[in-house]
Amino acid sequence: MPDNQNKSGGFERNPSILSLLTKTQLVDFVEKLFLNEGSIETLSLDQKFLRRFIEKTSLHYRENPYHNFHHAVDTVNTIGWMISLPVFHRHLPQHHKFLLLFTALIHDIEHPGHNNQWEISIQSALAKKYQNEAVLEKHSLDVTRHLLSDPKYIFLAKVEAETVGDWMNTIEELVMSTDFAAHRGFLDDFGAYLENNEPDFSQPQFLSWITRALMKAADIANTSKPFPEAMVWGKRVMMEFWAQGVMEKSRNFPVGPLNDPETVKLNAAQAGFIRFAVLELFQLIARIEPGFQLLVDTLTTNLAIYDEMAQSGDDLFE
Numbered sequence: 001m002p003d004n005q006n007k008s009g010g011f012e013r014n015p016s017i018l019s020l021l022t023k024t025q026l027v028d029f030v031e032k033l034f035l036n037e038g039s040i041e042t043l044s045l046d047q048k049f050l051r052r053f054i055e056k057t058s059l060h061y062r063e064n065p066y067h068n069f070h071h072a073v074d075t076v077n078t079i080g081w082m083i084s085l086p087v088f089h090r091h092l093p094q095h096h097k098f099l100l101l102f103t104a105l106i107h108d109i110e111h112p113g114h115n116n117q118w119e120i121s122i123q124s125a126l127a128k129k130y131q132n133e134a135v136l137e138k139h140s141l142d143v144t145r146h147l148l149s150d151p152k153y154i155f156l157a158k159v160e161a162e163t164v165g166d167w168m169n170t171i172e173e174l175v176m177s178t179d180f181a182a183h184r185g186f187l188d189d190f191g192a193y194l195e196n197n198e199p200d201f202s203q204p205q206f207l208s209w210i211t212r213a214l215m216k217a218a219d220i221a222n223t224s225k226p227f228p229e230a231m232v233w234g235k236r237v238m239m240e241f242w243a244q245g246v247m248e249k250s251r252n253f254p255v256g257p258l259n260d261p262e263t264v265k266l267n268a269a270q271a272g273f274i275r276f277a278v279l280e281l282f283q284l285i286a287r288i289e290p291g292f293q294l295l296v297d298t299l300t301t302n303l304a305i306y307d308e309m310a311q312s313g314d315d316l317f318e
């Protein structure tokens with residue numbers, strides 16, 4: 001595989017983010033990604049305040065096995081790599097590139113390490129506040145709005161209020177798109193849109209589809225990394241699911257389909273996730289940007305490895 005497929009606009013497809021151990025190292029890394037992409041300069045955003053915002057954001061992520069600041073940093077890097085691919089680099093408006101990086105940074109802020117269903121099952125204060133709809137996504141948005149209203153972090157000070165309002169609407173749309181409850185519907189509707197419309201970056205409707213698709217893809221792109229790395233992220237996410245399953249059993253709640261540690265195996269769960277949730281999304285984006293084929297190929301390889309292990313009863317945790 002030629003090296004240049006793994007690098008895009010100065011972004012590495014798979015830097016060793018998990019080897020960055022301190023918050024300062026991670027904040028440094030994210031700041032460099034934003035600078036590298038170029039929006040800070042082009043959009044006259046305040047770098048010093050942005051750095052403070054990134055630092056503050058890092059403190060609001062929790063030490064979960066999966067939904068932690070490493071996942072946020074990984075998502076920022078991945079979306080940076082994706083939007084540097086030729087078609088997106090050439091055609092995506094600059095502020096959309098910035099909003100994708102920004103949304104990747106904040107999209108899981110204050111994630112508690114279990115999912116929306118758990119919040120609903122325990123009738124938590126957040127579930128009540130958001131009436132059981134996209135509870136954690138709406139909470140992350142509200143935390144972000146709160147931070148952005150603090151004078152210490154207003155890196156958007158030089159941007160007109162009306163523009164900031166428009167940007168917040170886009171950020172909301174992008175964060176809401178990461179709610180997996182709407183994933184199947186999104187794939188069907190995005191596929192139908194591409195059947196009936198040519199990709200046209202001057203059309204707001206197409207921009208909405210492609211930016212949401214990229215955000216969703218970056219969020220689950222750890223499955224498309226080379227297998228050893230994909231497996232590490234896969235183990236992390238299963239640790240969260242299983243921990244929730246134990247809590248669900250202890251309270252006699254219905255156990256989520258991926259949450260029972262006694263019956264759900266990592267290999268089969270990851271294979272099912274790639275087969276039914278990930279591949280189709282990446283294949284749809286590859287129709288617009290051929291550089292995505294590299295990710296589709298790696299997903300196909302990883303799927304074959306997981307399938308083979310699942311069939312032979314080889315459990316990665318044994």
Ligand SMILES: [Zn+2]
Binds near residue numbers: 071075107108178219
């Ligand atoms: Zn996420």
